[in-house]
Amino acid sequence: MAEKIKILIVDDNESTREGTQRLLEYEDNIEIVGFAENGLEAISRVEEYQPHVVLMDINMPVMNGIEATQRLQQEAPRTKVIVVSVQDDAHYLKQAFRAGAVDFVAKPITSAELAQAIERAYNSIQAEPTPPSMPAPSQAWPGVQYPAPSAPEGHIVGVLGFKGGVGKTTLAVNIGVGLVQAGKKAVVVDTNLYFGDVGVFLNTHGQHTIIDLAHMASDPEQLEPQAVQSVLISHESGVKLLAAPKSPRESEPISAESVVNLLEYLKREFDYVIVDTSTTLDEVLDASIQVSERLVVVTTPTMPALKDTKILLSLLDVDATEKDKVILVLNQVDKSSRITADQIANYLKRPVAAQIPTDPSAVEAVNQGMALVTLDQRRVSSIRPLLSVVQLVRDAFEKESEEAAEQEAPRKRWW
Ligand SMILES: Nc1ncnc2c1ncn2[C@@H]1O[C@H](COP(=O)(O)OP(=O)(O)OP(=O)(O)O)[C@@H](O)[C@H]1O
Ligand SMILES: [Mg+2]
Incomplete structure (x- = not known):
């Protein structure tokens, strides 16, 4: 036994x-x-x-x-x-x-x-x-110095939610594929190290995972372009995927520096790096949040999810100058939802940027290993709202990119 x-x-x-x-x-x-x-x-x-x-x-x-x-x-x-x-x-x-x-x-x-x-x-x-090259979390945590981004480069967008199953992976995958459809070069990074399922959503698996690259990324000098290429998985939609291990047994902790180095590296190779996250409050999540320029916060119109989202937003402590950093998305909205978007906006003190309906095609898409946004728009109700999220992400960077690129926001802990 x-x-x-x-x-x-x-x-x-x-x-x-x-x-x-x-x-x-x-x-x-x-x-x-x-x-x-x-x-x-x-x-x-x-x-x-x-x-x-x-x-x-x-x-x-x-x-x-x-x-x-x-x-x-x-x-x-x-x-x-x-x-x-x-x-x-x-x-x-x-x-x-x-x-x-x-x-x-x-x-x-x-x-x-x-x-x-x-x-x-x-x-x-x-x-x-x-491995000896990786400092233990307690040592890595307090004094981590994150490298400053170097221009010109792409953008990192984190997809967050405190409650399991609210739709983080659904959003991450569809934003990634939606960006590719818009002619952008995008990679979806699965940082849910123990229960990541981006690979399942896209029905694509490779031999390597984020763990392999994370070892290398503990020293950014060691990140070989060829090695990175061989670890990234290509999906038929054109999006690239950096997968999490298939089973928790194959996983292991990753230091904050490795996550940051890896995401910063990918940012130089791609227009957009979309980071799917887990609900575990650990240094991987902390690092992902810190390097993300925009955070797509996903919630559902249910009290438990909203309560957790309120806590998440208060922990994020996005200050006034960064208030546009959060893109709040309401997922799984249906006619039976008693709580309206206005009430939610009041409760969370933040506008709801998009509402995605409950859509039976969401599960169908996962079963087929396809992103919702590649299905037939006349038949699939969630495509338009999902594409509106893609547009919001693009607007954030592509509208005023010149000024924004020059203004480097100070980095700080997300709580
Ligand atoms: N708008 C929607 N309509 C119907 N089903 C949905 C919708 N969004 C997500 N789902 C389904 O809900 C389930 C959970 O979604 P998803 O895996 O994206 O959530 P998650 O937040 O990533 O979960 P986890 O916390 O486990 O990572 C999946 O089966 C997904 O297909
Ligand atoms: Mg998920």
């Missing part, structure tokens, strides 16, 4: 510890090996029980969860920490990752979501050891 994932639950509140235990009691592959009431106790319990994953509360007496995470990173680097917060703790997110946490989950959380986060953390242990 496969090894069970050993978990240590750290929380000063007994009923919270029990609640977390109950959340996981039906997960066959997960075993709770122990509990601790504060950070200091957690450190000795980790030594004693050697858990794979620690679920760490933040505010605790004696030693808080952030400090304990930092200590564990040095003393037990094979043990991965997921910081579990209540909503008000969102501002700790940065400290948690800096301290070396592999994930940050906010309560309320479902059993399935928690189990998935645990599996991702566990898979990241399996993917180790990290």
Whole structure:
């Protein structure tokens, strides 16, 4: 039988510890090996029980969860920490990752979501050891210096959404193919390292993935044009694809520098680099957001998705000079949607740039490995709105490109 994932639950509140235990009691592959009431106790319990994953509360007496995470990173680097917060703790997110946490989950959380986060953390242990050329995340995180872009070059557009399944990949693929239809050279980069499915959407697979290039990209000088060419996959539409591994087992963590170097490199080769992202708040997402000049934020007109989008937008903290950076797209809109676009714009304090209807052809397109925008426009209702998103992306750069190219925005953390 496969090894069970050993978990240590750290929380000063007994009923919270029990609640977390109950959340996981039906997960066959997960075993709770122990509990601790504060950070200091957690450190000795980790030594004693050697858990794979620690679920760490933040505010605790004696030693808080952030400090304990930092200590564990040095003393037990094979043990991965997921910081579990209540909503008000969102501002700790940065400290948690800096301290070396592999994930940050906010309560309320479902059993399935928690189990998935645990599996991702566990898979990241399996993917180790990290090659020596790649600094460990905790070292890479705080002091990363991102290279400044050099002109003339293309543009990086990130496609984001906090909730799974809102349509990020659908948007990324269709924007990429739509740009190709408009005569642009475009690549879609799948940064969803563990569950990426751009390759599935386009039914194209190659031997290589973003992981191969990421190793090389830890030193930008090593990025050989020929090697990059051989890793990129061509789709019949003309769009190129940089795929994620087919299975989480083939994946491994990538440093922020590698992501930045890779995207900046592709930007010099393509008019547009479209970055499909995951919902995991890690340094890959952080780096993708930082280098993106525009962010297509996808949400659906449902309360859970809107709540998460509000959190995402507040974390993005796009300041006044960059307020056009976000292109808010409402996906899966249908007649039964009770919440109107106006209400959503009010709630999110941001205009809705496009509305994509719920379209049965979306699934059909995936099954055929085709982008929606290549189907018959008379039959497929989502094509026009999708093309309007493509146009918004183009307008952002192609209208006033001269001035914009010269004005280099200061880079900053996205939260
Ligand atoms: N407008 C739409 N109408 C109908 N189905 C849609 C629409 N947009 C997306 N879908 C379908 O919803 C599912 C989820 O979409 P998609 O994979 O693009 O979301 P995602 O945000 O990338 O998900 P994940 O978080 O898993 O990466 C897919 O099966 C897709 O075909
Ligand atoms: Mg996706």
